[in-house]
Amino acid sequence: MSVKTDLTETKFNELEAYMETIPVKKGELIRVLHKAQGIFGYLPEEVQKYVAKKMNVSTAKVFGVVSFYSYFTMKPKGEHDIAICLGTACYVRGAEKILDAIKRETGIEVGETSADGKFSITGLRCVGACGLAPVVMVNDKVYGRLTADMIKGIIDNYR
Numbered sequence: 315m316s317v318k319t320d321l322t323e324t325k326f327n328e329l330e331a332y333m334e335t336i337p338v339k340k341g342e343l344i345r346v347l348h349k350a351q352g353i354f355g356y357l358p359e360e361v362q363k364y365v366a367k368k369m370n371v372s373t374a375k376v377f378g379v380v381s382f383y384s385y386f387t388m389k390p391k392g393e394h395d396i397a398i399c400l401g402t403a404c405y406v407r408g409a410e411k412i413l414d415a416i417k418r419e420t421g422i423e424v425g426e427t428s429a430d431g432k433f434s435i436t437g438l439r440c441v442g443a444c445g446l447a448p449v450v451m452v453n454d455k456v457y458g459r460l461t462a463d464m465i466k467g468i469i470d471n472y473r
């Protein structure tokens with residue numbers, strides 16, 4: 315999978331086609347942004363403005379929603395997104411140490427993408443797997459009951 319950073323017309327067309335399938339647009343902003351992030355890989359200003367115009371809402375409103383939900387990102391994610399749960403259960407079971415190990419292995423901070431485009435780190439609130447705390451997801455794969463010394467091995471799988 316390559317990093318999806320290009321803002322091609324085809325992608326805007328795909329987003330527009332999706333928006334046309336939504337009968338009542340009011341209140342569907344999150345759904346549309348979710349789709350937009352799926353298409354573009356992230357939500358840069360240009361895409362936010364486009365969505366605002368099409369949905370007939372202000373760009374400030376779109377920006378507010380994008381900034382509020384940790385799921386949304388304004389920067390392109392890496393080929394492998396390492397999403398760490400920073401919710402309460404994971405936190406009390408040592409998510410901070412896990413995060414330190416991830417930062418050490420990748421050389422990046424939460425919200426950043428490595429220079430080679432390989433990795434990004436995303437901080438999430440509870441992902442609904444508290445029984446497995448602390449939890450990390452790499453792309454769609456879930457890793458639970460982690461200890462800091464397991465992180466290197468996991469990340470090496472994606473290098």
Ligand code: FES
Pocket residue numbers: 399400401402403404405439440441442443444445447449
């Ligand atoms: S707090 Fe991490 S899965 Fe619930």
